[in-house]
Amino acid sequence: MTKTSHALRWFAVLAAVFAFAGPEARAQAPTDEVIRTADINVRGLKRSDFPRMLKLADNVYVYSGLQVRTDIEMEFTTNNLVVVTSDGVLVADAQINDADTRQLLSEIGKVTKQPVKYVVVGSDHNDHTGGNGAFAPGTTFISHPTSKRVLEQRNAATGPNGAKIPVPSEVVADKKVLNLGGTEIQLLFLGRAHTGGDLSVYLPRENILFMSEAYFNRLFPSLYGGYPSEWIAAIKKAEAMNAAIYVPGHGFIDSPRVLREELTSFRLSLERVVSEGYRMKKAGVPLQRATRSAILGPFGYWTRAAQNLPEALGRVYAEADGELK
Numbered sequence: 001m002t003k004t005s006h007a008l009r010w011f012a013v014l015a016a017v018f019a020f021a022g023p024e025a026r027a028q029a030p031t032d033e034v035i036r037t038a039d040i041n042v043r044g045l046k047r048s049d050f051p052r053m054l055k056l057a058d059n060v061y062v063y064s065g066l067q068v069r070t071d072i073e074m075e076f077t078t079n080n081l082v083v084v085t086s087d088g089v090l091v092a093d094a095q096i097n098d099a100d101t102r103q104l105l106s107e108i109g110k111v112t113k114q115p116v117k118y119v120v121v122g123s124d125h126n127d128h129t130g131g132n133g134a135f136a137p138g139t140t141f142i143s144h145p146t147s148k149r150v151l152e153q154r155n156a157a158t159g160p161n162g163a164k165i166p167v168p169s170e171v172v173a174d175k176k177v178l179n180l181g182g183t184e185i186q187l188l189f190l191g192r193a194h195t196g197g198d199l200s201v202y203l204p205r206e207n208i209l210f211m212s213e214a215y216f217n218r219l220f221p222s223l224y225g226g227y228p229s230e231w232i233a234a235i236k237k238a239e240a241m242n243a244a245i246y247v248p249g250h251g252f253i254d255s256p257r258v259l260r261e262e263l264t265s266f267r268l269s270l271e272r273v274v275s276e277g278y279r280m281k282k283a284g285v286p287l288q289r290a291t292r293s294a295i296l297g298p299f300g301y302w303t304r305a306a307q308n309l310p311e312a313l314g315r316v317y318a319e320a321d322g323e324l325k
């Protein structure tokens with residue numbers, strides 16, 4: 001018997017086993033075969049398919065809200081981690097405004113009667129914090145010191161009558177371990193990435209790592225305020241943790257295998273932006289022309305590549321000039 005027919009016979013056996021597996025196994029299988037994109041239209045989904053609440057493990061959920069923003073043309077999700085315990089709920093990141101965040105709260109209300117006790121600011125950008133005022137008074141907000149400063153400055157800029165975002169009362173510069181109702185929750189700063197105050201949330205028992213905006217699933221890197229080379233280092237730290245599930249701040253919550261692969265793809269996209277930026281800087285290409293000269297390969301087709309590239313290269317040029325302090 002040749003090697004090929006051996007392989008074919010094994011394939012037939014496995015296919016037969018798979019066909020008779022339970023409905024759960026069949027439902028899981030296609031998720032590895034999804035179109036790799038962050039754009040809901042490319043997936044054939046509609047606005048009415050959102051928001052979504054997906055269960056990752058017992059008492060652990062991801063809420064995916066859709067931001068319908070006319071300024072950014074494409075429609076993709078913003079994801080929040082929800083950890084339910086017998087001593088309250090921890091939420092990592094929220095949605096862009098109060099109405100969308102109230103929807104998040106109503107979905108949480110469908111899975112538990114426990115109140116939200118903690119909100120972790122993984123990204124201080126407005127699309128993840130703009131709705132923080134919707135949480136009940138008494139909710140504790142936690143962020144990196146950098147993000148706390150950013151939120152204070154944003155509040156100051158809105159003037160005396162503008163709506164204020166709750167300012168975090170606790171900060172995490174490096175690592176903080178919470179024990180909430182017997183669930184260990186680690187808040188980790190893996191390095192400066194998308195905002196400079198990027199916090200990840202790690203659940204050791206479930207081996208789930210929520211990375212907020214340090215990880216976009218198939219969205220071209222947005223480096224508005226980001227730290228190109230340090231971001232790559234932060235992702236490498238996350239990869240070395242070998243989490244079972246890596247949760248992105250934007251993009252689809254795909255199968256664990258796809259999410260793991262796409263975290264690496266995302267790092268590779270950042271590495272491409274950095275290497276192209278340094279290459280052109282060294283060649284003396286002015287920044288204004290660099291966007292037309294960058295060789296992006298497959299990353300050039302990612303969601304929002306054209307929109308995010310100029311800023312991304314600008315940040316790489318700034319890094320090369322030592323301007324990112």
Ligand SMILES: [Zn+2]
Pocket residue numbers: 123125127128213249250
């Ligand atoms: Zn964002």
